[in-house]
Amino acid sequence: MPGAIPDNYPDLVDRAAELFGESEAVRDGDMSLSFADIKRLSDECAAALVASGLEPGETVGIWAPNAWEWVISSMGTLRAGGVLVPVNTRFKGREAAFVLSKSKIKVLFTVAGFLGYDYVKDLHEAADGGHSVPSLADVVVLRGDAPTGTISYTEFAARATPKAADEVACRCAAASGEDLGLVMFTSGTTGLPKGVLVHQAPVLRNFAQYAAELGMRQGDRMLVVNPFFHAFGFSAGITPCIMQGATIHPHPVFDVQSVLQRVQDEKITILPGPPAIFQSLINFAGLDDYDTSSLRSSLTGAAAIPVETVVAMRERLGFKTVLTGYGMTETHGLAAICASDDPPELVATTSGRALDGVELRIIDDEGRDLPIGQPGEILVRGYNVMQGYLDDPVATAEAIDEDGWLHTGDICVMNEQGYIDVTDRKKDMFISGGFNVYPAEIEKVMAEHPQIGQVAVVGVPDERLGEVGAAFVVPSPAGVPEADALRAWCRAQMANYRVPRYFWNVEALPLNPSNKVLKNELREQAANRLGAGLR
Known part of the structure; x- marks a missing residue:
């Protein structure tokens, strides 16, 4: 046809x-x-x-x-x-x-x-x-x-x-x-x-279902705040708009007032984004000065979202449809999504269920399937699983087993209807303001600083961004680094969202018998420090 x-x-x-x-x-x-x-x-x-x-x-x-x-x-x-x-x-x-x-x-x-x-x-x-x-x-x-x-x-x-x-x-x-x-x-x-x-057919198939659940149609106007370099911007922004005849409204930098002004002036109907964007809009004191009645549909994800936020997106911002989804670049951007008629509680507490043609499994550390309600690593299999990593067969084999299951490293719980709730990350990656942050990348750069002997970075909770980095630093013989100077140095070396919020000097990092850093212990230490008001 x-x-x-x-x-x-x-x-x-x-x-x-x-x-x-x-x-x-x-x-x-x-x-x-x-x-x-x-x-x-x-x-x-x-x-x-x-x-x-x-x-x-x-x-x-x-x-x-x-x-x-x-x-x-x-x-x-x-x-x-x-x-x-x-x-x-x-x-x-x-x-x-x-x-x-x-x-x-x-x-x-x-x-x-x-x-x-x-x-x-x-x-x-x-x-x-x-x-x-x-x-x-x-x-x-x-x-x-x-x-x-x-x-x-x-x-x-x-x-x-x-x-x-x-x-x-x-x-x-x-x-x-x-x-x-x-x-x-x-x-x-x-x-x-x-x-x-990333192959072409899986992206288009994924986001055809995405567009259908959002109810996208010709004449819609999508404000794309998510960066085009990210799957949330290219695959979930440019792609469905070209599919459905909707207008792409590129937005280079998120700012509450500029976004609200464009929503009002350009009669935006669709606005996807991570929860932090919507929480910032909802909490803006001047929200009632702007007309957001044109807003109709949204998909949010890439971080935990409170039920209250989903409700406020509907009641304060005017969205008729609010969805959540789950995916990663290795699944061509999407693996699960809520349905357009799911209630707010289900949208807020899950990331949807498997896309058509996609299978999901929850397993324990021994690779055994877990019963409903038990947390374990989520595996994905189907048309949307990548064929591999560029020039890296070893990493590809580690990610995708011989039966075609992608091991995501994410810990999930699945309910009786097949909806998943992402509860933790098996790997060390954390999400700050919708951006994936990988501690090893930060640690690799920070290790070049002359005053850093060892460093380990963990994600800690943050009210606005979801999570931010906390760096535990073992000083080198060159001296003890000062937090503000170290922060300024990091900002010159890496993207801002990677720069840790907190820098703590310690005598040693906790290690296991294999001399690997015990990140769980560091997370506990971070929680204790923050609880005691140490910044």
């Missing part, structure tokens, strides 16, 4: 242009693009990539905030047969260089500045420090002046030729849902980021 949702992005863009045509696809400030514009401009971008030598299967990075150019460059990459590698906008140069080098990026789309960051300068400094990206041929500046060694997007787009456009048409015609679409970087307890191989 002509309106059926395809299994790949090139066909999805074609379908949107055919079905929704001149309907508004993106609204970004004064810039308004139709679905026909999306196809035209992404084809121009794709032709420029082909003319620049991009071959099918080669990688293209985007290191930029939410903006209309992100939508064009991402769809252009996919229409050229390329593989998209989103880069975290909070990364410092050395962090970005690792991701770009690991994925062999050929072209990078970026901006001249964002939140005080100068991405191009950061990359140059990273290269000078030994963190270069040998594969990188072109750095294309989407906004702002193009520094020496880069090219503006206007100049880049001018590379497109009729011959390259013909090649783009051929590559689009050959596109398949089995094609690799993205490499999205996550991390494990080793501290080294791993590139998840």
Whole structure:
């Protein structure tokens, strides 16, 4: 049928242009693009990539905030047969260089500045420090002046030729849902980021069900506060909007008043996001000064959410539908979701049940299935499980067993209806303001500080962000680090959400007989310190 949702992005863009045509696809400030514009401009971008030598299967990075150019460059990459590698906008140069080098990026789309960051300068400094990206041929500046060694997007787009456009048409015609679409970087307890191989068909199938549960339809307006570099922004924002003919309203930085102003002025109907966003809106003293009556649907997740928040989202913000879901990059962004008619108590206390075509199991440490109501590790099997990590067969084999079950490392309880409640994380990862934070990555960087002999980081509760980091530091012979100075140093070395909130000097870290740090003991120590008012 002509309106059926395809299994790949090139066909999805074609379908949107055919079905929704001149309907508004993106609204970004004064810039308004139709679905026909999306196809035209992404084809121009794709032709420029082909003319620049991009071959099918080669990688293209985007290191930029939410903006209309992100939508064009991402769809252009996919229409050229390329593989998209989103880069975290909070990364410092050395962090970005690792991701770009690991994925062999050929072209990078970026901006001249964002939140005080100068991405191009950061990359140059990273290269000078030994963190270069040998594969990188072109750095294309989407906004702002193009520094020496880069090219503006206007100049880049001018590379497109009729011959390259013909090649783009051929590559689009050959596109398949089995094609690799993205490499999205996550991390494990080793501290080294791993590139998840994200294929096109599973993403589209996942978020077709997501869109259906949200009740998305043509003419909806989604404010996308979740960053496009994250699955919550790209897969759950850009993707369902193109599917359903909804308008994407990119929002680069969360700010309560600016979000409320846009909700009011642009009549936003759909607003997904982590609980911290909605709690900030609900608790804002001036909320009643804004008209939020246009809001209809939301999905929240990535952190625990109180029942009161779900109720307030409906009563104070006006949402008719509020859903929660569970997933990770390794499950193409989604594995479970609530139904649109689930009551607030079920939405707030669970993360939904398995998507159609997906199986969930709860097991103990010996791999045995646990009865209903017993906590254990959740396993996922189905079409949505990744095929593996980029160039890392060992990590892939550790994550996915021979029967196809993905071992998530998350501790869950399942009820009689199959709804899951994520109660803990088997791994050390914690979530701060919706961002996954991996202590090993922080520890690896902090270990470079001359006054740090050993360091261990754990997540501790935080009322606003869900969790924040607490660092236990064993000083080196060079001296005892001062907390404020150490915090400032960390902010210069890593993304802000990774910087620990608390820094405590200790004589030694608790170790087990295998000389591994006992993180549970550190969490208890952290709770005692915070309970005693130590900051």
